[in-house]
Amino acid sequence: DEMYDYQHTWTPVSDSGCPVLNAGSDFARDLLSDDNFKEVLNGRYHDLYNLALELQVSLENATVQENETNIVDPSLTGIAKWVEEIIQRLKIIENEIRDLKHDIQGLRYYEHRLITELHHKVNYLTNYNV
Structure with missing residues (x-):
């Protein structure tokens, strides 16, 4: 429920x-x-x-990277590579979210246009029938 x-x-x-x-x-x-x-x-x-x-990363590319990412090198360089990979994935997700927000704004604009057009048609029918 x-x-x-x-x-x-x-x-x-x-x-x-x-x-x-x-x-x-x-x-x-x-x-x-x-x-x-x-x-x-x-x-x-x-x-x-x-x-x-x-x-998601394609499975062909992931098998090689998976072994590398499961074992993080405890050095600063290893940690930096791991952090950089995560940042790249977050940037991809951020771009997808931005695209979704843009699509939602377009749909809201379209919804408002439909409501306005419906209002015009109802007014026309009301005035025409009177």
Whole structure:
């Protein structure tokens, strides 16, 4: 039941200075049915799993490095190489996170555009029917 504690939030949307949608939030239980919510969670799980696979070092290269990294040379040079390898992996992860943030911003912009377009169409239908 805790999976329904996921909360979707949004920022206000306005059209020509008129508020279309106020800032707010909804819990997943209010937005999706059980099956739809499980499908979304399953999709997110697979997305994260695929991202984790992309961030891993390929197995062909890892076998040689694995033996070297399991045995860290206790000298300053050995520790420095180990730290440098970790920093390189962190930089790769940082770039992937930056790309994800950029994608999320694009999706939020697209969501706002859809809401504004829907608002225009509802206004048109309302005014046309009156």
